[in-house]
Amino acid sequence: MSERRAGKNSGNGSRKSVWRRALNQPPAPDRHPEPRAEPSAAEPEPPSIVQAALYRDGVRVSSPATLADTFRELRDQPSGMAWIGLARPPESELLSLAEEFDLHPLAVEDAMEAHQRPKLERYGDTLFVVLRAARYLDAPEEVDFGELHVFVGPDFVITVRHGAAPDLSAVRHRMEQTPALLKLGPEAVLYAILDAVVDGYAPVVSGVQNDIDEIETEVFRGDPEVSRRIYELSREMVEFQRATRPLVSMLHGLMAGFAKYGTDEELQRYLRDVADHVTHTSERVDGFRQALTDILTVNATLVTQQQNAEMRALAEAGFEQNEEIKKISAWAAILFAPTLVGTIYGMNFVHMPELGWSFGYPLAIGLMGVVCLSLYVIFKRRDWL
Numbered sequence: 001m002s003e004r005r006a007g008k009n010s011g012n013g014s015r016k017s018v019w020r021r022a023l024n025q026p027p028a029p030d031r032h033p034e035p036r037a038e039p040s041a042a043e044p045e046p047p048s049i050v051q052a053a054l055y056r057d058g059v060r061v062s063s064p065a066t067l068a069d070t071f072r073e074l075r076d077q078p079s080g081m082a083w084i085g086l087a088r089p090p091e092s093e094l095l096s097l098a099e100e101f102d103l104h105p106l107a108v109e110d111a112m113e114a115h116q117r118p119k120l121e122r123y124g125d126t127l128f129v130v131l132r133a134a135r136y137l138d139a140p141e142e143v144d145f146g147e148l149h150v151f152v153g154p155d156f157v158i159t160v161r162h163g164a165a166p167d168l169s170a171v172r173h174r175m176e177q178t179p180a181l182l183k184l185g186p187e188a189v190l191y192a193i194l195d196a197v198v199d200g201y202a203p204v205v206s207g208v209q210n211d212i213d214e215i216e217t218e219v220f221r222g223d224p225e226v227s228r229r230i231y232e233l234s235r236e237m238v239e240f241q242r243a244t245r246p247l248v249s250m251l252h253g254l255m256a257g258f259a260k261y262g263t264d265e266e267l268q269r270y271l272r273d274v275a276d277h278v279t280h281t282s283e284r285v286d287g288f289r290q291a292l293t294d295i296l297t298v299n300a301t302l303v304t305q306q307q308n309a310e311m312r313a314l315a316e317a318g319f320e321q322n323e324e325i326k327k328i329s330a331w332a333a334i335l336f337a338p339t340l341v342g343t344i345y346g347m348n349f350v351h352m353p354e355l356g357w358s359f360g361y362p363l364a365i366g367l368m369g370v371v372c373l374s375l376y377v378i379f380k381r382r383d384w385l
Contacts, residue, residue, distance in 0.1 A: 058179030132243030136207035
C-alpha cells in the first residue's frame with residue numbers, strides 16, 4: 001500500500017494539499033442573507049463513469065458502481081489498484097477525485113477543459129498525461145480526433161475521455177486477459193493506453209494514404225472540387241501532426257522516468273516499441289503534409305495551364321470572329337456604293353440633267369463598277385478579303 005493511502009487510513013487525519021484545504025473551508029456568513037428560495041427539481045446529470053474496477057495482483061476483485069464505493073473499497077484493499085474510467089465528467093466528480101487522490105489543481109483544471117496538446121507532467125507521485133487519439137471515418141472520409149487525460153498514481157489510474165476515441169474498454173479487456181502484465185501496476189495500464197492510442201493511428205494513416213491517392217487521380221482528371229478536398233485534408237494533417245509530434249518527446253521522457261524509477265525491464269521494452277511506432281507515424285504524417293503541399297502546387301499549375309488554354313482558345317475564337325467581321329464589313333461597303341448611286345438617280349426629280357443624257361445610264365453603271373472595284377482593291381490589299 002502506498003504511503004498516501006496508508007495516511008488516509010491512519011487516525012491522525014488525511015494529508016491534504018493547500019488547495020484541498022481551501023475546498024473544505026466553510027463559506028463566510030452573509031451579513032444580509034437573502035430569503036431562501038424554494039428547492040427546485042434539477043435535472044439529474046447523466047452518469048460519466050464508464051467503468052470502475054479494483055485489481056489485486058493483476059486480477060479484478062470488484063466493480064464498484066459509484067466513486068464513493070470505489071474510494072471505500074480501495075482503502076480496504078491493502079495492495080489494490082483502482083482503474084476508473086470517466087467520459088466527459090462534470091466538475092463535481094473531478095473535484096471528488098481530486099480530493100480523494102490529492103490531484104494537483106492545475107492537472108484537474110486541464111482535465112475539465114478539452115483542447116489540450118499532448119503532454120506529460122509529474123506532480124509529486126502522480127503523472128498527468130494528455131493524449132490525442134484519432135480514428136478514420138470511412139463514410140465521410142475524414143479523421144475524427146478525441147482527447148484523453150490520464151492520471152497515474154501509486155495505486156490508481158483515472159482516465160478522462162473527451163471524444164469517442166480511443167476504445168478503453170478493449171484496453172481493459174486486453175489487460176484483464178494478461179494478469180501478468182496488469183500485475184505490474186499503474187505503469188502497465190499507462191503503457192496499454194499509450195499502445196492503444198498509437199495503434200489507433202495505423203488505420204488513420206492507411207485511410208489518409210488512400211485519400212491522397214484518390215486526390216492525385218482527381219487532380220490529373222481536372223475535378224473542380226479537388227482543391228477543397230486538398231485543403232480539408234491538409235487541415236486534418238495539421239491536427240494529426242499536433243497529436244503525434246509532441247508524443248515522440250513525451251514518450252522519450254516517460255522512458256527516462258521508467259528507467260530512473262526502476263520500472264520493470266519488460267515494460268520498458270514495450271514502451272520503447274510504442275515510441276518506435278509513434279516516430280514512424282510522425283514521419284508518415286510529415287510526409288503526408290509535404291505530399292499535400294506538392295499536390296496543391298501541381299493542382300494550381302494545372303488549373304493555371306487550363307485557364308491559359310481557355311484564354312488562348314477564346315483569343316483565337318475572337319481573332320477568327322474579327323476576321324469574319326472584317327470580310328462582312330468589306331463586302332457591305334462594296335455593295336453600298338452601287339446602292340448609293342442607284343438611290344440618287346432613282347429620286348426622279350424633274351431637273352436632273354443626267355436623266356436626259358444618252359450616256360447617262362452607261363455612266364451610272366460605270367461609276368458603280370469603278371467604285372466597287374476600287375473598294376475591292378483597297379480591302380484586298382489590307383487583307384480584309
